[in-house]
Amino acid sequence: MPHDHDHPHSHLPSDPALRVKALETLLTDKGLVDPAALDAIIDLYQNKIGPQNGAKVVAKMWSDADFHKRMIDDPMPTLQEMGLYGRQGEHMVFVENTDDVHNMVVCTLCSCYPWPLLGIPPGWYKSDAYRARAVREPRVVLAEFGVTLPEGKKVRVWDSTAEVRYLVVPQRPSGTDGMSEEELAALVTRDSMIGTGLAQEPGA
Amino acid sequence: MSRIHDMGGRLGTGAVDPQDGYDFAEAKDWHKRALALNVACGFLGQWNIDASRHARELLDPQEYMAFSYYEKWMGGLADLMVDRGVVTAGELASGQAAGVSPVAERAAKPETVEAVLMNGSPYTRDGDAPKLAVGTKVKTRRITRNVTVPGGHTRLPAYAAGAVGEVVLQHGAHVFPDSNAHFKGEAAEPLYAVRFTAQELWGEEADPRDEVVLDLWQSYLESEQ
Incomplete structure (x- = not known):
């Protein structure tokens, strides 16, 4: 060394x-x-891999109960079949937001991030400020992203200290019944899968 | 104390800028090149991911804070390449290659690099069954340190050292960074997700509802039951 x-x-x-x-x-x-x-390598991470991959998975989880169960129970075989696998995404865990819990992901020690599903992390995810504060004052950090949670909701922060990669499944917005997976995927932002945002409302 | 990279809970870092560096496609060319160089040099097989993280952690603290993200990557990469004998300090200083490297045949190839990256590099191994069941109360090591290599790499952040939490997930046996970073073998150990209350980690100023979950190897933990 x-x-x-x-x-x-x-x-x-x-x-x-x-x-x-x-x-x-x-x-x-x-x-x-x-x-x-x-x-x-640049072409792969710039043009072929990005948050559209994660959004596709989230939209399918919202729409398809069997797929949802596989993503929660044992996601890797299905992700491999879908071609949503690779370096920095070998061990995915999906953590779901509910009426009671809001999840948020950070890597305080470096910049671990699920590349095959979200691409290369944005600058702020790798910043000292986010790494330092997400675990200590997540609600203040959320406010900097314009997110205010309903009273009573718990915040659960996942610090990626190993090779397991966490992806937040945001809550499905109301008014989206009957939307196709493709339409739903357009509502799933990168930040909503890190937990610093929420899924967009339709028509927003 | 731990090293400069161990940022969790540090005060005084300022606000987060949600607009900062949002899209990799819009990154500066040298950022893209730095990322690609780091990824490509991994193909040479002269180190592993834990060693590359540790190389960045060993940057001088003043440099670590002053460097932008990809400068840290480049600094760590150059140091690691010299340490592993892939290039010499003289070659770095002169910019002149003293001949073709004996490991050149391993270099990433344009026609196969994407397939290799998409093929992944899993960190689970056959290993001991987990000793700690989901729901077990555990206490983390205090202080955080590598117990076999003084000053060595470890993945227990200082803010979670000596804290009591509860096992919430078993991840199977994973390569142990404290050993692997120092080329002492993969030494896979059971890995767990452990949940702590925010107040256990930060005291009364934290929201009583909130929680922090970390992935921790078995040897970082002792059962509290």
Whole structure:
């Protein structure tokens, strides 16, 4: 392991963009990195994976009782069949909001996040402020996102300290009876699956 | 005390900005490149996810606080590559490669990288059956520390050290970061989700209704029953 007070990275340029470029060039010259593979990785996480995947799962959980049961009991085989599997999403647990409980997810130690279902985490999720405060004053953090919970509702915060990844299943908004899964999925925001938001009301 | 990355409960960090860095597609090019470099270098098989986390935790505390997110990733990556002998400090300083690496054949390939990433990398292992049933009252280790490697990696946050909670989920046996981060083997242990009342962790200022749940390995816990 690297040791305290032994930091080879200080040999690289201090400007971050130049630092990345210098390392990429060196690693390419050593045959350790193929720039085309980096392009493929960026394409995957930029264009193919994102919160639309999680929204599809939530909408289906709202609509299909059998699917809902599988997601609660043993989600991984079904997620693999659906192609909603991969690095940082090997061990999913779905936690459901109810009239009594609001769930919220954080990683206080780093930035653990369910990539295959939500993509790369937004900046605020990785910020010192969110990591520090979500566990200690979640209701104040929720207010910063414009979320006020009904009186009496419990907040349960999940700190992702292992390789288990939690996804919040927001409550289905009223006035959505008869909507298709596709229409429902459009109401499921990224923040609602982290627990810093609620699902959108139809027509909002 | 723990290291600088152990942020849970720290005061004075300011408000959360919900608009900050919302969409990866709109991230700066160097952010995308930094993420891809980190992911690609994992293919070389010279370290594991726990070691890469620990490398970031070992950044100088002043740097950790001053660096943006992907600067931390780049700092950790460069340090880890030198520590594992994949590149030398001299190569980093000069930018000149001293020949092709002996592990170059493992480099991520553009035509297969997506399939490998989508194939996942599970952390469950055959291992001991869990000793703690759901509903068991448990107390966490105090203070938080790696008990075999002084100053080493661990995943028990300081804010939950010495606290009493209740097992709510059994996750099976998972690779143990305290060992794996130091290349001492995967040493899989039963992993549990443990629920604490917010007041147990934060005192009376916390809302009496609220709870915090953490995933904790069996050796972090002792039964209170």
